[in-house]
Amino acid sequence: MGMSSGMSYRLASGQDRQDETGSTRRVVLGAAGVAAAAAALAACSTSSGGGDATPSPVSGIPTSEIPLDGGKVIAGARVVITQPAEGTFKAFDAICPHQGCEVTDIVDNVIRCPCHGSTFDATTGERIAGPAPRGLTTLPVTLTGSTISVR
Numbered sequence: 581m582g583m584s585s586g587m588s589y590r591l592a593s594g595q596d597r598q599d600e601t602g603s604t605r606r607v608v609l610g611a612a613g614v615a616a617a618a619a620a621l622a623a624c625s626t627s628s629g630g631g632d633a634t635p636s637p638v639s640g641i642p643t644s645e646i647p648l649d650g651g652k653v654i655a656g657a658r659v660v661i662t663q664p665a666e667g668t669f670k671a672f673d674a675i676c677p678h679q680g681c682e683v684t685d686i687v688d689n690v691i692r693c694p695c696h697g698s699t700f701d702a703t704t705g706e707r708i709a710g711p712a713p714r715g716l717t718t719l720p721v722t723l724t725g726s727t728i729s730v731r
C-alpha cells in the first residue's frame with residue numbers, strides 16, 4: 581500500500597516538473613524512504629507487540645516434526661520447540677528479547693535470531709552471544725505419546 585502510493589507520487593511529480601526533477605525526486609525519494617522505514621517499524625512493533633504479551637499455547641505437535649539437535653518454530657504461536665537430546669523436548673518463547681524478532685534457525689542446539697545474530701542455548705534458552713539482554717523464556721512442555729503440547 582505505502583509502496584505503490586509512493587511510486588505513483590514519484591511518477592506524477594516527474595512528469596509535472598521536468599526542470600526540477602533532480603531535487604524533487606530526491607525529496608520525494610527521501611520521504612518515501614522514511615515512510616517505508618516507518619511502515620516497517622510499525623509492522624515490526626505491531627507483530628512483536630502481540631508477542632510481548634505471551635506465546636499462544638500449542639498442542640498436537642508430532643515429535644517427528646522436531647529434529648534432534650534442532651527444533652521448529654511453530655508458525656503463528658511464537659513458540660519454538662527443540663529436541664536437544666533424543667526424546668527430550670524443550671520449548672521457549674520464540675520472540676528474541678533484544679528487539680522482538682522471532683527466532684528462526686535451530687542448528688546444533690543453538691537457536692538463532694535472524695535480526696542481529698543473538699544466539700541461545702536450545703536446552704536452557706540461555707543467551708550464548710549477541711545483543712539480546714537475556715535468554716529466551718522457557719515454556720512448559722507436555723509430552724503425550726508422540727505429540728507435544730506447550731503452554
Ligand code: FES
Nearest residue numbers: 676678679693696
Ligand atoms: S532482535 Fe534478536 S538479535 Fe536483535
